[in-house]
Amino acid sequence: MEIPAHTSAVNAQYGRDDLAAAILAAARAAGKDLEGLTPADLAPATEFHIGGREATLELARLAALRPGERVLDVGGGLGGPARTPAGEVGCTVTVLDLTEEYCRAGEALTARVGLADRIAFRHGDATTMPFADGSFDAAWTHHSSMNIDDKAALYREVYRVVRPGGRLALQEIMAGPARPIHFPVPWVRDPAISFLGSPEEMRALLAATGFRELAWADVTAASLGFFRERLAALDRGALPPVGLHLLLGDDFGPMFANQARNLEEGRIVVIQGVFARP
Ligand SMILES: C[S@@+](CC[C@H](N)C(=O)[O-])C[C@H]1O[C@@H](n2cnc3c(N)ncnc32)[C@H](O)[C@@H]1O
Numbered sequence: 001m002e003i004p005a006h007t008s009a010v011n012a013q014y015g016r017d018d019l020a021a022a023i024l025a026a027a028r029a030a031g032k033d034l035e036g037l038t039p040a041d042l043a044p045a046t047e048f049h050i051g052g053r054e055a056t057l058e059l060a061r062l063a064a065l066r067p068g069e070r071v072l073d074v075g076g077g078l079g080g081p082a083r084t085p086a087g088e089v090g091c092t093v094t095v096l097d098l099t100e101e102y103c104r105a106g107e108a109l110t111a112r113v114g115l116a117d118r119i120a121f122r123h124g125d126a127t128t129m130p131f132a133d134g135s136f137d138a139a140w141t142h143h144s145s146m147n148i149d150d151k152a153a154l155y156r157e158v159y160r161v162v163r164p165g166g167r168l169a170l171q172e173i174m175a176g177p178a179r180p181i182h183f184p185v186p187w188v189r190d191p192a193i194s195f196l197g198s199p200e201e202m203r204a205l206l207a208a209t210g211f212r213e214l215a216w217a218d219v220t221a222a223s224l225g226f227f228r229e230r231l232a233a234l235d236r237g238a239l240p241p242v243g244l245h246l247l248l249g250d251d252f253g254p255m256f257a258n259q260a261r262n263l264e265e266g267r268i269v270v271i272q273g274v275f276a277r278p
Contacts, residue, residue, distance in 0.1 A: 006149075006193065007098055007125065009190070009192065009193045010098045010099060010147055010193060011098070011099050011100060011101070013099075013147070013187070013188060013189065013190070013193060014077075014099040014101070014102060014247070015099050015100065015101040015102070016101060016247065016249065017101070018105075019078070019101055019102070019105035019246070019247070020104070020105035020108035020109050020112075022246050023042060023045050023046065023078075023105070023109065023242065023246055024037075024109075024112070026045065026241040026242045026243075026246055027041055027042065027241070027242050029241045030240065030241040030242055032242075034112070037112055037113055038087075038113060039080070039083035039084060039086075039087045039113050039115070040053060041113075041242070042080065042083070042109055042113065042242070043080050043083075043084070044240060044242045044243045044244070045078075045080075045242045045243055045244060045246045045247065046077070046078040046079065046080030046083075046106075046109065047080035047081055047084070047142075048077050048078065048080065048142075048143065048186070048244060048247060049081070049142035049143040049171060050143070050171075050173070050223040050226050050227070050259075050270055051171070051219070051222065051223065051226055052226075053080070053084060055142070055171060055219075055272075056080070056081045056084045056085075056142065057084060057088065058272075059140060059142070059169050059170075059171055059272060060084065060085045060088070060089060060169075062169060062215055062272065062274050063138060063140060063167055063169035063274050064167075065085050065089050065091055065138060066089065066091075067089055067090035067091065068090060068091070068092070069089075069091045069092075069137040069138055070091070070092055070093075070094070070135070070136045070137050070138075071085060071091045071092070071093045071094070071136060071137065071138050071139070071140060072093075072094050072096060072131070072135070072136040072138070072139040072140070072158075072161060072162070073093055073094065073095045073096065073139075073140060073141065074096055074126045074139055074140070074141040074144055074154075074158060075096070075097055075098070075126055075141055075142075075143075075144020075145075075147075075148075076093075076095030076096060076097050076106070076121075076141075076144075077095075077097055077099070077102050077106065077144075078102050078105055078106045078109060078247075079095050079102075079106035079107075079109060079110050079119060079121065081140070081142050082095045082106075082110075082119050083109075083110060083113060083115055083119065086115050086118040086119050087113070087115060090118075091118070092118050092119070093118065093119045093120075094119075094120050094121075094122060094131075094136070095119065095120070095121045095122065096122050096124050096126060096129060096130075096131075097121070097122075097123065097124075098123070098124065098125055098126070098147075100123050103121040103122070103123045106121050107121045126144065126148060126154050126157060126158075127148065127150050127153035127154050127157060128153070128157065129157045129160075129161055131161045132161070133160050133161065134160075134161070134162070134163040134164070134166075135161050135163075136161055136162050136163065136166060137162070137163060137166050137167075138162065138166050138167045138168070138169065139158045139161065139162050139166070139167075139168050139169075140168070140169040140170065141158075141168075141169075141170050141171075141172070142170075142171045142172075143171065143172060143173055143187065144172075145170075145172050145195075145197075145202075146172070146173050146187045146188075146194060146195065146196055147187060147188070147193050147194070147195065148195060149195045151195070151197060151202070151205055152205060152209070155168075155205060155206055155209040155211070156209055158209075159209050159210055159211065159277055162277045163277070164277060164278065165276070165277070165278075166276075166277045167214070167274060167275060167276055167277065168206075168211060168273075168274070168275040168277065169272075169273070169274045169275075170271075170272070170273050170274075170275075171219075171270065171271070171272045172202070172270070172271055172273075173187070173196065173268050173269070173270055174196055174197055174198060174199050174202055174268065174269050174270075174271055175196035175197060175198045175267075175268065175269075176220075176262070176265075176266040176267045176268050176269045177266050178265050178266040178267045179267065180267070181194070181196070181258075181262045181267045181268060182258040182261050182262055182267065183258065184251050184254060184255050184258065185255055185258050185259055185262065186244070186248055186255045186256075186259060189251065196268065199218070199269060199271055202271070203216065203273075206273070206275055210277070210278065211275035211276065211277060212275060212276045212277075212278055213273065213274075213275055214274040214275060214276055215272070215273060215274040216271065216272075216273045217271070217272045217273070218269060218270070218271055219270050219271070219272050220263060220268075220269045220270050223263055223270040224260065224263045224264060227256060227259055227260040227263060228260060230256055231256055231257060231260055234253060234256065
């Protein structure tokens with residue numbers, strides 16, 4: 001079967017060989033006991049969004065995730081954000097992601113921290129989800145819509161697979177008032193797969209899809225603080241062994257510097273939102 005060009009481009013952007021082995025080797029180098037490894041130990045390399053594990057815990061609180069709820073993590077990557085509510089709250093989580101290597105590595109890392117019975121990985125496209133209507137109590141997503149052009153299809157699918165009365169929680173990078181953005185950034189080297197909507201456009205689209213807004217907050221200022229801390233560590237040569245550089249490769253430094261510049265200059269903003277599916 002022919003692989004769609006978008007799928008290949010996303011896999012080329014994120015996929016790297018043997019990611020689980022590289023992350024586990026870094027954890028060992030950091031002095032972690034691999035037999036007693038926890039989701040928090042992996043988080044600096046597997047929570048691939050601004051604010052990391054802290055932002056994930058905050059979104060779980062905002063979304064009022066409860067033990068036993070079935071959660072869909074849209075574009076859930078290596079499963080860092082899924083392991084947090086699965087481990088801390090007791091949810092069962094399905095991770096849907098378009099990057100095959102992330103699904104493979106995410107499964108291995110999840111088994112390593114003993115959460116394989118609560119988290120499943122599915123390789124697939126968020127604009128055509130392989131799930132029945134109403135399969136989940138909640139969907140959430142961190143930094144995944146930037147690579148998705150057809151955002152109407154994305155939110156239509158989220159709406160379809162969440163049960164009536166369920167929720168959507170998101171933390172997304174959106175277009176700021178200044179254009180264009182400086183590349184490369186952590187989600188693209190090639191602008192051909194970068195699709196940012198403005199907060200106004202995204203908010204209107206979510207409402208038009210049928211979601212009812214419960215919370216909407218601009219967290220750009222805190223996001224900038226997160227990047228400044230990391231850039232300072234990079235300058236001091238004090239990067240911890242387990243970190244996002246393991247995913248991003250050699251252009252990690254320029255990507256982080258551009259991300260901070262884009263935030264500073266109002267080229268990108270970061271929004272947290274929670275919605276109900278009536
Ligand atoms: C910046 S990463 C964020 C990963 C994860 N949400 C996290 O916070 O750790 C963006 C993710 O979106 C995924 N993605 C991009 N387009 C997608 C699509 N159409 N369907 C599903 N996943 C997609 C990528 O494969 C990647 O894992």
